[in-house]
Amino acid sequence: MTQIHATALVDPAAELHESVQVGAYSLIGPHVRIGAGTVIGPHCVIEGHTTIGEQNRFFQFSSIGAVAQDMSYAGEPAALEIGDRNTVREFCTLNLGTAKEDGITRIGSDNWIMAYVHVAHDVRLGSHNVLANGVTLAGHVHVGDWVTIGGLSGVLQFVHIGSQAMVGFQAHVSQDVPPFMTVDGNPLVARAVNLTGLRRRGFSNERTTVIRQLHKLLYRSSLTLEQAVEGMTALKGLRPEADADIDTMLDFLAAAKRGIVR
Structure with a gap:
């Protein structure tokens, strides 16, 4: 009963x-x-x-x-x-x-x-x-899967946070956070790939290598968003194991409404 x-x-x-x-x-x-x-x-x-x-x-x-x-x-x-x-x-x-x-x-x-x-x-x-x-x-707000959001963080209306991302302590999240990334601060800053989280969830070296390339194109290559997307698309097929991760990133960027943290 x-x-x-x-x-x-x-x-x-x-x-x-x-x-x-x-x-x-x-x-x-x-x-x-x-x-x-x-x-x-x-x-x-x-x-x-x-x-x-x-x-x-x-x-x-x-x-x-x-x-x-x-x-x-x-x-x-x-x-x-x-x-x-x-x-x-x-x-x-x-x-x-x-x-x-x-x-x-x-x-x-x-x-x-x-x-x-x-x-x-x-x-x-x-x-x-x-x-x-x-x-x-x-x-x-939309939050994907396997996301960690640190204490006392605020996420603004309509923001999307991609899967496998990590948001640091006391963050002010006013723009979309791409999948796999670690962000923190006020104003919000993208720091690196969430490697610790990916490894804990069994991502292979091949997959994490491609995801680090996605991060480099998006944040370390002085490219426009459109150019970064072209570079990501060109990576497909080089390491087939990571193609689904590339698609996850491309789909997220295509749907971003508030602009991504950069």
């Missing part, structure tokens, strides 16, 4: 798998669905049209599924979707989407979200990411 503390308030219309645990004084709203093995700590509020997958853990005092912190929000249908095996630490706020996109804030799986993190409306947070204490993702 579902393990619900006697002091918790769970709306009868909420859909909780029988293995879900709900801690003391937590509140679960009527439109919430929670999958198998998920643990809701004490003093949590989960509301709105929120769907949570399996094996997640929410620590105390988190606010999940509240309406967007957007003055133009007028009560239109909105949702929050959370995948599996995420850890959400104390005092986090994960908000619903708005009609400015498709009305859904989406969080993937296997993310490690530390205390006081804010995930705003319409964010797309991929999987296997680490968001350190105090990270703020403003509305419409």
Whole structure:
């Protein structure tokens, strides 16, 4: 049977798998669905049209599924979707989407979200990411997979951060961050390739060599962005193992809306 503390308030219309645990004084709203093995700590509020997958853990005092912190929000249908095996630490706020996109804030799986993190409306947070204490993702931010964002960093509205990137402590992220790169500072500066992260995830020497070439073209060759893209395209086929990484970079640059950090 579902393990619900006697002091918790769970709306009868909420859909909780029988293995879900709900801690003391937590509140679960009527439109919430929670999958198998998920643990809701004490003093949590989960509301709105929120769907949570399996094996997640929410620590105390988190606010999940509240309406967007957007003055133009007028009560239109909105949702929050959370995948599996995420850890959400104390005092986090994960908000619903708005009609400015498709009305859904989406969080993937296997993310490690530390205390006081804010995930705003319409964010797309991929999987296997680490968001350190105090990270703020403003509305419409997109974050790929395997990204690390250092503590007390702020990410401006509509910014995209590519997969395998690393953002340093207290960074002011106001432009798009290409995949595989390490950035930090205020103003934000691209420092190097995220070699430590790539090696931890099993990238071969051949792949990291090509990614370092991408970095050189983008940041160390005094090229325009268009010229750098031409140079990256010319690398395809030379080391077939890395072609997918080149495509990842080219696709990201083609979709960049706010300009990339340079």
